[in-house]
Amino acid sequence: MSKKYKKIVNGQIATPYRIINGGQLLFADGKIEELSEGNIDAPDAEIIDAEGHYVSPGFIDIHVHGGGNADFMDDSVDAFCRVANTHAKYGTTAMLPTVLTSTKEAIIRSLQVYEQAQKAVTQGARFLGVHIEGPYLSMEQRGAQDPRYIRDPDPEEYFDILNSSTAIRRWSVAPEKSGALTFGRILCERGILPSIAHTDAIYDDVIRAFEHGYSLATHFYSAMSGVSRRDAYRYGGVVESAFLIDEMDVEIIADGKHLPAELLRLIYKHKGPEHIALITDAMRAAAMPEGTSMLGSLEDGIAVIVEDGVAKLPDRTAFAGSTATADRLVRTMVTQADVPLVDAIRMISATPARIIGVNDVLGSLVQGKQADVVIFDKDIVVRKTIIQGDVVYDREYQSLPA
Structure with missing residues (x-):
């Protein structure tokens, strides 16, 4: 079965030490595949537009x-x-x-x-x-x-x-x-x-x-x-x-x-x-x-x-x-x-x-770790919550999807 890729674009991606402006994050099957300061070539990926907001673990x-x-x-x-x-x-x-x-x-x-x-x-x-x-x-x-x-x-x-x-x-x-x-x-x-x-x-x-x-x-x-x-x-x-x-x-x-x-x-x-x-x-x-x-x-x-x-x-x-x-x-x-x-x-x-000893799989946006991601705006208001690659909350809909 082929992987179903998702790609976050147009985000300010937070690492433990810096913010990557305009970065992209690619994940599939619940895990992070790649983080880049530039474009990630994944033509079949579902696009999630961060709209210039922060992308955080x-x-x-x-x-x-x-x-x-x-x-x-x-x-x-x-x-x-x-x-x-x-x-x-x-x-x-x-x-x-x-x-x-x-x-x-x-x-x-x-x-x-x-x-x-x-x-x-x-x-x-x-x-x-x-x-x-x-x-x-x-x-x-x-x-x-x-x-x-x-x-x-x-x-x-x-x-x-x-x-x-x-x-x-x-x-x-x-x-x-x-x-x-x-x-x-x-x-x-x-x-x-x-x-x-x-x-x-x-x-x-x-x-x-x-x-x-x-x-x-x-x-x-x-x-x-x-x-x-x-x-x-x-x-x-x-x-x-x-x-x-x-x-x-x-x-x-x-x-x-x-x-x-x-x-x-x-x-x-x-x-x-x-x-x-x-x-x-x-x-x-x-x-x-x-x-x-x-x-x-x-x-x-x-x-x-x-x-x-x-x-x-x-x-x-x-x-x-x-x-x-x-x-x-x-x-x-x-x-x-x-x-x-x-x-x-x-x-x-x-x-x-x-x-608590889970930093091998959680806590940062690193290749191989689980795709747990939060997108929030400049006022630190959460726009999207992603758990293991799935969007579980989207502020646009004000609820967790059914």
């Missing part, structure tokens, strides 16, 4: 809970598909569905539904595995995580969870918790990324955690320790530790709410685009009108208020997840943090792909 969101009024803890295939379809409209082509702190039974149930949903999603963002956030977190830094279920790592429990599914890609843990270091080593042995999250750790804790495989800081600055006093002495927290450990990666919620522009600039200055992943941390209210919503499942979640472009606890004492979409992250980094567009794209594509 697909956005990869490695921390997302929901969107479109659905949450991954709703425990239905329909909810998984709705989240995937919602975020595809905003440029996300691949994601790590994230489950919250809950009971062992609820976590295992979400993993089982994920495995069913992975086969059902045909048009939305593809799933790359599951991210478990909690329940082994600091009570003092719990944020909107449900305190009823926060606990120390329990081998009997986490082995049951680990043995229930091969879908787990990363697990966010407070490394100062009793047993967390051993747990990190076990995760690494299984090819699962341990992340530092919702933590009151100090520098010594972080160093030991890094030595046990904790190489990523979950939603950096949010729900984690900074400089603190203990018995009159000052100690560096997780924030300072991540800056000092050059090799440590960080993910940031660049929604313009969780972190002000000056902190976004500080993180970019010290960690660079090669160690920063942009994440939505989106909950079900993403791409929905503001008002009341739920964090987590509809049956057992936490009521929140969505206002000013972010979800908050009802007493407004803390944020309760973001309502961001991936395009908003890129836009925030460019317009508020003054980050070059090529670096902002790298932080939502190549860097997260490398962090």
Whole structure:
């Protein structure tokens, strides 16, 4: 069977290091065949005119809970598909569905539904595995995580969870918790990324955690320790530790709410685009009108208020997840943090792909990699989303094709 070629023309193509003006991109059978600064000779190719807009690698969101009024803890295939379809409209082509702190039974149930949903999603963002956030977190830094279920790592429990599914890609843990270091080593042995999250750790804790495989800081600055006093002495927290450990990666919620522009600039200055992943941390209210919503499942979640472009606890004492979409992250980094567009794209594509170990097939527009592409305009409004060579969203029609 002959290949069916598609060619993107008249685009500003983003590589990890530069923009190629007027470039062309050829792909077939879901994979990139060629990228060129000039014409690519493919007379039978279907032409996709980028109309002078930017052509970017697909956005990869490695921390997302929901969107479109659905949450991954709703425990239905329909909810998984709705989240995937919602975020595809905003440029996300691949994601790590994230489950919250809950009971062992609820976590295992979400993993089982994920495995069913992975086969059902045909048009939305593809799933790359599951991210478990909690329940082994600091009570003092719990944020909107449900305190009823926060606990120390329990081998009997986490082995049951680990043995229930091969879908787990990363697990966010407070490394100062009793047993967390051993747990990190076990995760690494299984090819699962341990992340530092919702933590009151100090520098010594972080160093030991890094030595046990904790190489990523979950939603950096949010729900984690900074400089603190203990018995009159000052100690560096997780924030300072991540800056000092050059090799440590960080993910940031660049929604313009969780972190002000000056902190976004500080993180970019010290960690660079090669160690920063942009994440939505989106909950079900993403791409929905503001008002009341739920964090987590509809049956057992936490009521929140969505206002000013972010979800908050009802007493407004803390944020309760973001309502961001991936395009908003890129836009925030460019317009508020003054980050070059090529670096902002790298932080939502190549860097997260490398962090979760899929950079051999995703994250950049390179021959042989999957044809996951986003076309967006100068205002970073998504015009088309292409997943494995198929146009799954076209702004002209304002929907995913049937």
